[in-house]
Amino acid sequence: MSLARFSLNQATIKLASLETAVRLAVEAGIPAIGLWREPVQQYGVARSVTLVRDAGLRVSSLCRGGFFTMTEGADRRSALDDNRRALDEAADLGAPALVLVVGGLPAGSRDLAGARARVADALAELVPHARAAGVVLAIEPLHPMYVSDRAVVSTLEQALDLAAPFPATEVGVVVDTFHLWWDPTLPAQLARAGREGRIASYQVCDWVTPIAADPLLSRGIPGDGDIDFAAFTSLVSATGYAGDIECEVFRQEIWDADPAEIVKRAAAAFDRLVSPHL
C-alpha cells in the first residue's frame, strides 16, 4: 500500500481516544494524523505533542479555528483570542495549518455580506499571530448547504479572494472534496490556488446520498459515494501540492463501527482511489 502522503483525520474515528487513534495510525502504517482541538485539550496539549512525536507521526493539520463572524463585542474578542490559542497549539504540535471553519450568520441576522466582511477583518487581525507561530490560517470553504449555520465561505474562489491580501505562508485554503466537488469552476480555481501557492490541506471524503438527516454526517469513505477521486486528485496534483492528504469522514455508521476496521478501510480507499493520481 502506498500511504506515504496519507493522514488519518481523527474525526473519522471520532469515538476513539487520541491514544487509540495514534496507535491505530501507526499500526496501519499511516505516517500522519490530523488532530482536533477538543481531544487534544482533553489529553493535554503537551502530552499530545509527546504522544504524536514518540509515535513518529506528522501532524498534518489542527482542526479548528474560525467561528468569528459575529459583530464586534466581547464574543468576537473571545473568539479571536481563542483562535490565537489555537494557532499556538498548532505550532506546539508541529501542524503546518490551522483549519478555519469561519462561522455562519449570527443569530437573527440575514446580512451575509456583512458576515463575509467580518471574516476578512478577522483574518487581518489574526495574521500577525499566525506569522509569529509559523502556522498557516487555512480557510475551509464549506458546502453551500452550511452557509447560514456554519460557514459563510462556500467556494474555493471566495476563499482564495479572502486569502489574497496576505502572504501564502500566512493564509491558505483547505481543499475538501466533499465541499467542493460540485463546483463547475473547480478546475480553474484549483489551478489558481496552485499558482498562488495557497493549498494548505487536501482532504478526501465522499458525497453520499441521500443526504443524512443530520447533513453534517453525510460524508463517506472515498468510493462510497459520487465523487470522482481520480479527476479531483489529478487536478490537485497538477497544482504541485505536495503535502499530506487527510481522510476526514463524519458519519454515524462509521463512528459506530470498529475504529481499527475503519482505519484499514480508509487507508485502502486512499491507496486505491487517491494515491495512483498523485
Next chain:
Amino acid sequence: MSLARFSLNQATIKLASLETAVRLAVEAGIPAIGLWREPVQQYGVARSVTLVRDAGLRVSSLCRGGFFTMTEGADRRSALDDNRRALDEAADLGAPALVLVVGGLPAGSRDLAGARARVADALAELVPHARAAGVVLAIEPLHPMYVSDRAVVSTLEQALDLAAPFPATEVGVVVDTFHLWWDPTLPAQLARAGREGRIASYQVCDWVTPIAADPLLSRGIPGDGDIDFAAFTSLVSATGYAGDIECEVFRQEIWDADPAEIVKRAAAAFDRLVSPHL
C-alpha cells in the same frame, strides 16, 4: 396589498387540487399561478387551460421538464420526447417558460462533466421545438446539495453559460432565492443575466435551518428563514426583470396546513418582503 406581480406556485399547496388552487388564488387577489405537469395532466390539459383562463389567471410557468442527463439510448430519447410534450403543454397553457430541472448523475456514474455536457446537448435538441412552441426553456440551477441526485446545474453562472449559445427567447434561466442566495458571485451573475435578457422566472422562498430530514422539503415562506429578500429582489429588479414572481415552497408543515391560510401567508409575505423592492 400589492400583489400585481405575485404568482402562486401550486406546489406551495401541493395537496390541494388544481381547482382549489385556482380558486384560492382568485379569492386572494393573486393574478397568476405557476403550474405543475402532474396535476395539470390529472385534470386534463385542455380542461386546465379553460379553468385558468376562465379564472382570469396568468400562468407564470409550467414545472417541469428536464431530467435528461442520461447517456444516449431509449431512456434519453423518451425523456427528450417528454420535454417536447411539456413544451406543448406550456404553450397550450400560455406559460411563457418551461422550468427545467436538468437531472443528476445517472445511476452508478461519477462523470459530472459528462452529465453537464449532456445538458448542453439536450438543450440544442429541444431548442427548435421551444422556438416553434414559443416557450422558453428555463434552466433552473438547483442548490449544490442536489447536484448528484437532481440537478448537475448548480449556479447561475453555469446556467447562463449553458444558455449562451441560444437566443434568450428560447433558452433562459430560473432565479430561485433558495437555490442561489448563498452564491458570492450572485450580484455579478444577476447583472449578467439582466444584460443577456435571460431571466425567465423569479421564484421566492426562504432557506430554513436546520435542513429538513428530506432536504427537498427545507424551504419556507419568505420571512421564515435566513434570506434577505430586500437585497435579493433589488438585484433582480435592477436587471429589468418585469415578469411574475412565484412563491414556491416545499415543506411538510406547509402542505399539512389549511391551504387557504398558506395562500394568505404567502401573499402577505410577498407584499411585505418582496413587493416594496420591485
